[in-house]
Amino acid sequence: MLTPGLGAALAEWLSHLRALGGASENTIEAYRADVSSFLGFMQTHHGEGFGIARLATLGQSDMRAWMAHERGRGLSARSLARALSSVKSFSRWMADREGFDASHVLMARAPKYQRKLPRPLSxxxxxxxxxxxxxxxxxxxxxxxxxxxxxxxxxxxxxxxxxxxxxxxxxxxxxxxxxxxxxxxxxxxxxxxxxxxxxxxxxxxxxxxxxxxxxxxxxxxxxxxxxxxxxxxxxxxxxxxxxxxxxxxxxxxxxxxxxxxxxxxxxxxxxxxxxxxxxxxxxxxxxxxxxxxxxxxxxxxxxx
CATH class of the missing domain: 1.10.443.10 (Intergrase catalytic core)
Structure with missing residues (x-):
């Protein structure tokens, strides 16, 4: 369960994405799931007091811990790369809104994966x-x-x-x-x-x-x-x-x-x-x- 502040921030960000009109509802729901999972992990990782103020203090070790946790529960490299993209987008928006430096989150490197080629017919x-x-x-x-x-x-x-x-x-x-x-x-x-x-x-x-x-x-x-x-x-x-x-x-x-x-x-x-x-x-x-x-x-x- 996210803190009220984080929950409200996530809802506001998703509303912002809807207002831009560039994302489908399925994409919005994927963003919600990715960022909710990330924030939920950080609350467990740092304790129940983790909120917006602590979001500004996240470092590279936090990002590595989250990514290791996601891979440990079976998330593929491709899915983790997508989740990291969602987290970066949310963090960038929060940093602009709250005026903090989100460099450690934005610098996190996505795992490499071999993209599957489409399989057309002749x-x-x-x-x-x-x-x-x-x-x-x-x-x-x-x-x-x-x-x-x-x-x-x-x-x-x-x-x-x-x-x-x-x-x-x-x-x-x-x-x-x-x-x-x-x-x-x-x-x-x-x-x-x-x-x-x-x-x-x-x-x-x-x-x-x-x-x-x-x-x-x-x-x-x-x-x-x-x-x-x-x-x-x-x-x-x-x-x-x-x-x-x-x-x-x-x-x-x-x-x-x-x-x-x-x-x-x-x-x-x-x-x-x-x-x-x-x-x-x-x-x-x-x-x-x-x-x-x-x-x-x-x-x-x-x-x-």
Whole structure:
């Protein structure tokens, strides 16, 4: 249980982040959990009297003790790096508000970790996935629906939540979609003719009309399509095609970015299309492309 002063400060900081409008509610909750855990540890570490005044006195040994505690309870290096980022953000804000030096907290070094590379499908694999889901459902409109969703993910780099968040008033799809993604960040996504055609075919077959304000993609009972059903369709398709378990809805978005980069797409433009806040997030696809090229090279020039 945090002291009233720390609890109030944490709540005020989170309200400040909401007011800036750059963080989703899930991100806000992650910040809350990270900083609450950090402050809770410091209260135990220093005693129940730990409050705002003691926050200004934290040193490097305190940060090392907290990080060792987090690793000891099984937190991964990646998760600890994220938690440390949250703590630094909160500490920086508190230092500005209270007028103290937070250097020891801000200088704490995050543990190194190997960032996992996205696992895109090959171009043939992505097309085969769409073709497969277009034939496997018993009801033609359901098969057309699943194919239309995957075409949106692969043709526009949408997240599954973004695709399923589209409403009926967008039919027929315009030349450019205005997508509101993570952190309420808005971006413009061009619509390919093949994508427009796939959605139009689904709407033609769907027993539920495309109505303004209603979900464009419907479940069998007419409600909003559950993303789990799209995942299940892909599970069935990848089994039939012999594709790996990494062939998920999000892999279609990864495939969009990787194939666009391989075709000579500009990294900054791809960042805008994906809605990434930081170019560093998009740059991971350059590593994917390099890894793919090395794989091709190794197969062409096997070592003795």
């Amino acid at each position: 171009e043939d694999g992505a097309r085969a996935m769409i073709d497969q889901v277009d034939t496997q459902a018993a009801e033609p409109w359901v098969a057309a629906r699943d194919a239309a969703v995957l075409t949106l993910l692969y043709g526009g780099g949408l997240r599954i939540s973004e695709a399923l968040g589209l409403t009926g008033d967008l039919h027929p799809l315009p030349d450019v979609l205005r997508i509101r993604g993570k952190g309420d960040k808005e971006r413009l996504v061009p619509v390919l003719p093949v994508t427009r055609d796939a959605v139009a075919e689904y709407v033609r077959l769907c027993p539920y009309p495309a109505e303004p304000g209603q979900p464009l993609f419907r479940g069998k009972r007419g409600g909003a399509l559950n993303p789990r059903l799209v995942s299940r369709a892909m599970e069935q398709a990848r089994t039939a095609l012999g594709l790996p378990a990494t062939a998920t809805p999000h892999a279609m978005r990864h495939s969009f970015a990787t194939h666009l980069l391989a075709a000579g797409g500009d990294l900054r433009a791809i960042q805008e299309l994906l809605g990434h806040a930081s170019l560093a997030t998009t740059q991971i696809y350059t590593a994917v492309d390099a890894a793919r090229l090395m794989d091709v090279y190794d197969k062409a020039h096997p070592r003795a």
